[in-house]
Amino acid sequence: MTILDKIIADKHKEVALKKQLISTRQLEQYPLFDRETSSLAKALQQGSGIIAEHKRRSPSKSVINHSLSVQDVARGYETAGASGMSVLTDGKYFGGSLDDLLLARAATHFPLLRKEFIVDEYQILEAKAHGADAILLIAASLTKEEIVSFSAFAKALHLDVLCESHNKEELLKSIVPTVDMLGINNRNLKTFEVSIQTSKDLVTFIPDDFVKVSESGISNVSAIKELQPYGFEGFLIGENFMKTDNPGESATTFIQQL
Numbered sequence: 001m002t003i004l005d006k007i008i009a010d011k012h013k014e015v016a017l018k019k020q021l022i023s024t025r026q027l028e029q030y031p032l033f034d035r036e037t038s039s040l041a042k043a044l045q046q047g048s049g050i051i052a053e054h055k056r057r058s059p060s061k062s063v064i065n066h067s068l069s070v071q072d073v074a075r076g077y078e079t080a081g082a083s084g085m086s087v088l089t090d091g092k093y094f095g096g097s098l099d100d101l102l103l104a105r106a107a108t109h110f111p112l113l114r115k116e117f118i119v120d121e122y123q124i125l126e127a128k129a130h131g132a133d134a135i136l137l138i139a140a141s142l143t144k145e146e147i148v149s150f151s152a153f154a155k156a157l158h159l160d161v162l163c164e165s166h167n168k169e170e171l172l173k174s175i176v177p178t179v180d181m182l183g184i185n186n187r188n189l190k191t192f193e194v195s196i197q198t199s200k201d202l203v204t205f206i207p208d209d210f211v212k213v214s215e216s217g218i219s220n221v222s223a224i225k226e227l228q229p230y231g232f233e234g235f236l237i238g239e240n241f242m243k244t245d246n247p248g249e250s251a252t253t254f255i256q257q258l
């Protein structure tokens with residue numbers, strides 16, 4: 001069983017429990033549910049292309065940073081000129097929560113991605129109700145039919161969709177018209193090794209009408225300069241910023257060098 005299998009098995013149980021407490025109808029009545037969203041895909045094309053992540057810990061790094069307030073991190077990223085922010089909302093493996101998303105929303109106006117392991121439409125409603133502009137779909141844990149239906153559901157709520165892959169098979173099943181951004185995740189989930197070569201190898205299979213995003217293991221500006229000629233317009237960066245005392249300041253220095 002891989003770490004992703006474990007996370008997904010837990011996620012199914014978590015969603016089933018939550019549904020007993022808060023119905024989809026109640027989620028639709030949350031004040032933020034009717035908020036007008038902004039497009040993360042467009043922001044990537046028009047700005048720095050950096051999606052800066054809030055990430056306290058992860059299966060590959062037990063502690064990254066637990067001492068910061070999410071609203072300070074969010075404000076710092078927005079001021080730095082990031083095109084958007086990824087907010088991890090998984091609690092068990094990443095130390096995140098939907099409250100993090102809500103606080104990041106309250107502190108900023110730029111596009112927010114709910115970074116979650118989505119297995120059910122319910123989580124897409126939660127994303128919208130807590131102020132997200134975009135959701136992540138992980139091809140490794142979804143069927144093609146689920147990618148089609150979840151992305152269509154998100155688009156109907158005016159949320160952008162980033163669908164991420166680790167290999168060619170996952171990428172090919174992610175090529176769906178209701179997906180806006182196709183992400184290549186550079187982290188091998190069996191070994192946790194990261195290599196931006198994965199992005200370079202797989203990008204040839206991405207049609208030009210999708211925004212191309214490279215994710216994970218980006219730790220310097222030269223990686224971005226290497227990836228841009230391959231057509232990447234989005235770059236998801238977590239640990240490199242979050243491991244510092246001031247992620248916003250780190251993002252500022254990084255973006256100024258682009």
Ligand SMILES: O=C(O)c1ccccc1NCC(=O)[C@H](O)[C@H](O)COP(=O)(O)O
Nearest residue numbers: 058059060215216217218236237238239
């Ligand atoms: O980061 C992990 O260890 C991880 C393990 C299992 C599933 C997903 C995982 N990470 C999620 C991400 O995709 C990254 O947080 C994101 O791309 C940023 O990566 P990085 O810049 O390397 O922190």
